[in-house]
Amino acid sequence: MRIFLIGFMGSGKTTVGRLLADRLGVDFVDLDSLIENREGIAVREIFEKHGEEAFRQLERESLEEVGRIKEAVVATGGGLPTRPDNVGRMRSLGLTMWLDVPFEVLAGRWSGDGWVDRPMLRDEAQARELFDHRRARYSEADLKLDIGAEEKPEEVVSRILLLIASCAT
Ligand code: S3P
Numbered sequence: 001m002r003i004f005l006i007g008f009m010g011s012g013k014t015t016v017g018r019l020l021a022d023r024l025g026v027d028f029v030d031l032d033s034l035i036e037n038r039e040g041i042a043v044r045e046i047f048e049k050h051g052e053e054a055f056r057q058l059e060r061e062s063l064e065e066v067g068r069i070k071e072a073v074v075a076t077g078g079g080l081p082t083r084p085d086n087v088g089r090m091r092s093l094g095l096t097m098w099l100d101v102p103f104e105v106l107a108g109r110w111s112g113d114g115w116v117d118r119p120m121l122r123d124e125a126q127a128r129e130l131f132d133h134r135r136a137r138y139s140e141a142d143l144k145l146d147i148g149a150e151e152k153p154e155e156v157v158s159r160i161l162l163l164i165a166s167c168a169t
Contacts, residue, residue, distance in 0.1 A: 001024075001026070001071055001094060001095065001164075002066070002067075002069070002070075002071065002072050002073075002074065002093050002094030002095070003020065003024075003072075003073045003074065003094055003095050003096075003097060003160075003164075004074045004076055004090040004093070004094055004095070004096045004097065005017050005020075005073070005074065005075050005076060005097055005099055006076050006078075006080065006081050006087070006090070006096055006097065006098050006099070006138055006141055007078065007098050007099035007100060007101065007138060008078050008101065008106055008130075008131055008134060008138070009078040009106065009110070009114075009118050009120065009121065010101070010106040010109040010110055010114060011078070011099040011100070011101040011106065011147070012099055012101065012147070012153055012156065013030075013075035013076060013078075013099060014030050014075045015153045016075075016099065016153050016156050016157055016160070017030070017073045017074070017075035018073075018075075019153055019154065019157045020073045020157050020160055020161075021072070021073035023157060023161060024071075024073065024161075026071040026072055026073060027069055027071065027072040027073070028072065028073050028074075028075070029066050029069065029072050029073070029074045029075070030074075030075045031059060031062045031063065031066070031074060031075065031076050031077055031080065032075075032077050034062045034065065034066070035055075035058045035059065035062050038058075038062070039058065042117075043055065043077075043117075043119070044116075044117055044118075044119050046058065047119035047120075048119070052079075052119075052120075056079070056083050059076075059077060059079075059080050059083070059086075060083065060086065063076075063080070063086065063089060063090065063093075066093075067089075067093045074094075076090075078120070078134070079120060079134075081134070081137040081138055081140065081141075082134060082137055087137060087140040087141065088140075091140075091142060095142050095143070095164070095167070096140075096141040096142045096143070097141055097142065097143045097144075097145060097160065097163075098138045098139065098141035098143070098144045098145065099145055099147055099156070100138070100144055100145060100146050100147060101147045102149065103127075103128060103131050104149075105147075105149045106131070107124060107127065110127075143163055143167075145159060145160065145163075
């Protein structure tokens, strides 16, 4: 089984994904890291040197690459679902889950480097607009998890495991 975690920047896709993969005993893939390793430069630099479109193309290619792994939990970049057909492609490859975290909680998580490392974030007003705009795309996921401010990654993982079990029956 392949599980794709989608959601806005800071929603915990990487942290939750790594734990979930561990619990399921399958590979964990972080698409941003896959791209960085392949290109040999940081995501931020790809944006700076080549622009967003070039990064989106690399994202799509990396999605095709993980499609060749049979069982994996995949943490995706927050903008992957914004390109036409990417959600459809993920859904054809496996189960998509939207980690839906309230904006205020996300904003608290970006403090410091969270802003610097993320080229798509400029200021709070722009981030809010992007957040609102992207929700329609995220909502195309197979499953949505409403995540509370106090919820720990381990608790999110337990809920996902229950959901997967109920999907399988
Ligand atoms: C992006 C999200 C980032 C990364 C890139 C663009 C976006 O990943 O892919 O900076 O457009 O939302 P995270 O969601 O892991 O921060």
